[in-house]
Amino acid sequence: MKFSGWPESGELVVGRVDEIEDFGVFVDLLEYEDKRGLCHISEVASGWIKNVRDHVNTDQRVVAKVLDVDESAQQIDLSIKDVSDHQRKNKIQEWKNEQKADNWMEIAFGEDISDEEYSTIANTILADFGSLYDGFEKAAIHGHEALDDVDLDEDQIDAIVETARENVSVPYVTVSGYVDLTCPSGDGVDAVQEALRAAEGNGESPVSSDGSNESSEDGSSDIPEEVDLEVTYVGAPEYRIEVQAPDYKTAEDQLEASAERASAQIAEHGGSGEFHRERRSDDE
Known part of the structure; x- marks a missing residue:
């Protein structure tokens, strides 16, 4: 898309070197329709310039800073040297x-x-x-x-x-943590399964003891659409929660919320849930 208007002073623009003269360089602005700017020799590079062609070539793509715009005179003054790497x-x-x-x-x-x-x-x-x-x-x-x-x-x-x-390739971040789920009551296994469903979004697939997922009844989820959350079995009573999200704040919030849902659910059956960031099973 090319803009039909004019660039503003101070704006950075992408251009193609169209013509090189002893006094400077004419640049076609690639982001604007039918707009051309002039970069005076003094604005091409720092220091004294003997030959402009030592610094730019025809058809070279450059980034320039807009110094001044005179619409009535159809003139745009540019600087290449004022743009940092x-x-x-x-x-x-x-x-x-x-x-x-x-x-x-x-x-x-x-x-x-x-x-x-x-x-x-x-x-x-x-x-x-x-x-x-x-x-x-x-x-x-x-x-x-x-x-x-x-x-x-x-x-x-x-x-x-x-x-x-x-x-669109969207940059994602991944965070993980662990939740220990224990329930001494007779329905402890069912209680853990309910807690895992809650961890994955009150309807996502629970995780069986062999690490596989089981389908939920309604397939619903409280997890935002842009977040991927997975719970896997590590070793009783430990489960790993991994969250992939567009940014760390969202990922961390969802990680903690998942652990809190699991803990709250198992507490209803007289059990307990404890969230921690590092794996413990190997040490027990």
Whole structure:
């Protein structure tokens, strides 16, 4: 997607060196429609420059800082030297992400989507998420919930979520802990099974003593859609809880909540549950 407007002073832009002159470099702005900027020789690199061509090449992709914009004169002044290596790397990654998101838009809505419809959908996503890529990433993680407040119709939201889930690689973190479940009553085995169902979301598959999962009756779950939680048998009375989530806070919260659900459930049968981060069975 290319913006139809003008960049702002101070903004970092991605461009392609179109023409090199003795006095500077003309750069086509890849993020803006029909926009071209000039990087004066003094802004190409630090220090004294004898030959501009020693520092840039035609068709080279560069990241530049917008120094000034004069719309009436159709002029954009740029600086290449004012961009740090860190800024350059981040901006290029951001630009590449938006290229991916452009491709996802075509997958979601077809190559024949009109420019008007594309712009309407894209601008709506930009208004809510700041970038197309962030919108698709949030849709991949949170599903329809991420787009609840976005001014798009149901079919458009379905298309975005489906495409995001199939194409966006979401970074996840994994945390784990252990819960000891004991119940001295006669129905202790059943009590532990109920506690495990609670740990996995009040309806997820309980874990049998051999480590396999058994199907629950209703298949319901209290676990958020973007979280993957698994409980496995370690050795009586210890069970391992592993959580995969988009960020550490969510993962840690779900880990603790899982252990608390198991402990509360088994306590109803006169048993006890204790959560700990390190495995104990090998030491007992």
